[in-house]
Amino acid sequence: MDATHPDRFLIPTLSACNFVIGIGAFVIIGLLEPLGADLDRSAAQAGQLMTVYAVAYAFLSPLLVAMTGSVGRRRVMAAGFALFALAAFVSAIAPNFTVLSLARIIAAAGAGIFTPLAAAVAAALYPEAQRARVLAAVFFGLTLxxxxxxxxxxxxxxxxGWRWALVLVTALALPCIALIWTRVPAGLKFQPVSLRDLRDVLGEGRLMLAIGFTASFIGAQYVLFTYIAPLLSETMGFGRNGITLVLVISGVGAVFGNIMGGFLSDRLGWRITLSALCVAQILLMPMFSLLPVAPPMLFLLAFLWALGSWSFMAAQQTRLIALAGHRAPVVLALNAAAIYVGAAIGSAFGGALIAGFGLLALGIGAGVGAALALAHLTLSARLAPAPS
Structure with a gap:
């Protein structure tokens, strides 16, 4: 197995690992009510666990990727996933909210090592003509x-009980460590990146503006997504089964969106793809402020919303890799961090909207966020640096 003939199971392995990362990161959204009831927290307070994870990921991911830039990718990725598995187990047995928050920080560190390096490895081992589709395939696990x-x-x-959901994450994470060790090429290294590369990227304003679009777009989604369970509970009267069904439908939309994003980016280019997705979200998300509606209409809305929400990553990563040159691992780490910066900002803003205006303000607030993301995209495209 080498760079010319990568293992045919490499991309499925990276996607499967991202699937587990995605569950561990986002499962909190479906646990807010039972977790909050058990630990004596409101839904908004329990939602702070997403913020804690997001802030930790944003800070630790680029730092840890830069600090390990000279180490073989397989070792670093396996170590990161082992850290993630340990954190999932600690989360499942956490006796209080403080310990759970600390475990979320450790989980963010492990995920922040693995996910950007998975994208960098995939991008480096496959030709440029296939890059958007390969990156979409790696990211497919997160959407799945x-x-x-x-x-x-x-x-x-x-x-x-909410603890058993985190036991599930632990059980799924352990075999992933073995998969990484057997499928990622041994000794795989690229041009080393360092803390100096991280510093240089952080100091390059136009490149950081391009990376920051990820935070803008994701932030708009998480104004609504973080609190979708209590919103559906209050407005639609949904309990366990209704909320689970909506999450499944939106998840199906996310899978199709991930596939669609790679397809559109390869054929239309990243700018048209990303602009169209922003416009779609501006139109769709305010409709959640009109709840309650007939369940079939809600299901269609949830599908279309997720379709657009999860279509952007292949186009954005393709755009950033072209700009980054040999600094792609650091830029992709910052881009992954921007996902969680956006999630943290969106979650915090959504919590403030709930406190000030109630749950029905979330859709309108998310639509305004999508309009700001479109403005950010337009500005960053105009000011983008020349490709490295």
Whole structure:
């Protein structure tokens, strides 16, 4: 196995590992009510666990990727996943909210090592003409976690207790370590990146503006997504089964969106793809402020919303790799961090909207966020640096 003939199971392995990462990161969304009830926290307070994870990921991911830039990729990726598995186990047995928050920080560190390096490895081992589709395939696991993992975790939490959902994450994480060790090429290294590369990228304003679009786009989604369970509970009267069904439907939309994003990016280019997705979200998300509606209409809305929400990553990663040159691992780490910066900002803003205006303000607030993301995209495209 080498760079010319990568293992045919490499991309499925990276995607499967991202599937587990996605469950561990986002399962909290489906646990907010049972977790909050058990640990004496409101839904908004329990939602702070997403913020804690997001902030930790944003800070630790680029730092750890830069610090390990001279170490073989297989070793670093396996170590990161082992750290993630340990954190999932500690989360499952956490006696209080403080310990759970600390475990989320450790989980973010492990995920922040693995996910950007998975994208960098895939991008480096396959030709440029296939890059968007390969990156979409690697990212597919994260989107698939929305279909199977997050709804399953929510159902388990409502049925057996929230801790068992995190036991599931631990059980899925352990075999991933072995998969990484057997499928990622041994000794795989690229031009080393360092803390100096991280510093240089952080100091390059136009490149950081391009990376920051990820935070803008994701932030708009998480104004609504973080609190979708309590919103559906209050407005639609949904309990465990209704909330799980909506999460499944949105997850199916996410899977199709991930595939669609790679297809559109390869054929239309990243700018048209990303602009169209922003416009779609501006139109769709405010409709959640009109709840309650007939369930079939809600299901269609959830599908279309997720379709657009999860279509952007292949186009954005393709754009950033072209700009990054040999610094791609650091730039992809910062891009992955920007996902969680956006999630943290969106979650915090959504919590503030709930406190000030109630749950029905979330859709309108998310639509405004999508309009800001479109403005950010337009500005960053105009000011983008020349490709490295």
């Amino acid at each position: 976690s929305q279909v199977a993992g997050v709804p399953a975790g929510s159902w388990i939490a409502y049925t057996f």
